[in-house]
Amino acid sequence: MQTPGLRLDRVSAGYRHRRVERLIVEQIDAFAPAGQVTALLGPNGAGKSTLIRSIIGLQPLLGGSVTLTDTAGSGSDLLQLSPRERARRTAVVLTERVEAGLLTGREVVELGRHPYLGLIGRLTDHDRQLIAGVLDDLQATDLAGQRFAEVSDGQRQRLLLARALVCEPELLVLDEPSAFLDVGARVDLMALLARLAHDRRITVLLSTHEVELALRMADRLWLIHDRRVSSGSPAELVAGGRIGRVFGTRHAHFDPASGTFRVRG
Incomplete structure (x- = not known):
């Protein structure tokens, strides 16, 4: 039986233009266990975002495989899953600012249930209870009725995290989640992610420039340097x-x- 979590086997990532490949990272073997926070570190330009985007299928993987193993010990090639199944098992929070128009915080969070909705696209009582529970758990209930565009960066991050969690993922991936936050909010976010990983037994993988914070609060590190990864x-x-x-x-x-x-x- 395989250990639950995310496993990279001989992964290479970068860019392909016509038949020319430019490798950013290559031949990576690494593991991010379920129930823990794994922080991806590296200097600017080392390839953190490239690796993150390749792992979750936002750009083509240039080599290797990405396996997601559930708590029953069953492993699946993450990039071979159907888009719907991948959206149910993984959740992503990227560094780009989300333009939500006039949507309220609750409406943004509700988007996280989209992979589970039927043809009608209506939320069930179960969906509403789940959303309310996640908002309460993240202390974001008071943000639900506010316009998403009008809340602070830290509050937006909580709502985006809530949107990710309501899809009940096995894997939560975040690319520079503290990029727009002040020092206190960065510490609070890392503590929150640690609690969610431990309590919900999900795999949390995040890229960050906050080296000292990651050293103190992450369970495991992936360190990119010279196109390879050291883990531990x-x-x-x-x-x-x-x-x-x-x-x-x-x-x-x-x-x-x-x-x-x-x-x-």
């Missing part, structure tokens, strides 16, 4: 010196003892 616990990657080698600069170095970056003396 934060403690393992710190102890092995990989964090310092990848993110250290002429003017700052990573201090393993404190888990922070310091100005070189």
Whole structure:
């Protein structure tokens, strides 16, 4: 029986123009367990968003396979699933700002149930109860009646997360979810994702530039460097010196003892 989670086997990602391929990352083997938060780290331009988008099928994978294993131990090639089945089993929150027009927060969240709606497209009592429960769990009930375009960035992120969760995914993928948030909201979001992963036993994979925050709050790291990925616990990657080698600069170095970056003396 396979361990629940997301597995990459010899994955290569990048861009293909006609017959010419440009590899950004290649031959990646990595695993993100269910019930944990896995943070994808790497310098600017290392390929974090490219890898994320390839994993979820928004751009073609150039090689390898992506397997999603459920709690029963059954593995499925994620990119071979039908669009409807993939939309039911995975949820995605991208960094691009969502233009929702005049929709309220609740109406935006309701869109997450679309893969389950029949031909009529009407929400059932079960759908409404599920949506209400997720909004309550994320402390976003008071945002439901407000126009999505009029709430703060942090509030929008909670509503988008609620939209993702109401589809009851096995896999939740987020690309730079804290990009528009202040420091307090970033910490709060990471704590919320950790709780959701642990409580709901879902696989959470997020890309982030927040290295120190990921070291403190993520369960597992995928670190992109030189087109390859090193994976392990934060403690393992710190102890092995990989964090310092990848993110250290002429003017700052990573201090393993404190888990922070310091100005070189």
